[in-house]
Amino acid sequence: METKTKVHAEDGKQELVITREFELPLELLFRAYVEPEIVEQWMGTKVLKLENKKHGGYQFETTDPKGNKHLFNGTIHAFVPNQKITRTFEMENTPFGVQLEVLEFQALTDDTCRLQMHVIYESVAQRDQVLKLPFTQGINMAHNRIQDILNKLKIVNK
């Protein structure tokens, strides 16, 4: 399968660029970032606050499979409809610091568009840690699955 999302992360830099082309008109892509009900669906998060304007802010809340709640927040620095959103992003109560995100929306044709997300971290180390997060979570999930299977086996053996 063709991979539509590209991540460009150079060695020793504290930034990365995520690009993606969508089979959607530009307006629809932008709307997916603006309407709280839609953000909730594709980000898999609860939107507690979303103020789409300069000096605005947002706060999201997710619940992991164990029922723990995680909060995310940020401040919106630039908001240009169908063009650009500049914002900060922070995972609350984690050592990952604050990242700056510059999102650029661009129409390719009437029915296709491109999103470029330029993310700048506080340091190279921090960027690399965030990059490794899904990898780490994957391992934890695998461990939990193994634990589940072992627990079931124990029950059967009793």
Add this chain to the structure above:
Amino acid sequence: MKSRRDVFQAIADPTRRAILTLLAVQALTPGAIADNFKSSRQTISKHIQILTECELLEQEQSGREIYYLINAKKMKEVAEFIEPFRKMWDERFNKLEAIMKKYKPNK
């Protein structure tokens, strides 16, 4: 280094990936690493040896103890680390695209 000790082969093993995750947080002695696993110390020691041969780990002598730490430079060469991150975003964006394709403005 023999081709048998291939980096991707090294990280294909879940125990070795777990060791790398542990060491991503802090440098540890072989004993401290083994304490995190149910496997025998010999088994863990073998895994550490493979990771070291692949240059994914470095040794640091501190008094009588040897500490293992991640060789950050080598790790960055392992593109597989970025792949789960890319996949996470790809899945999110696929969802976004699917939702918006069905979207009908009701306002």
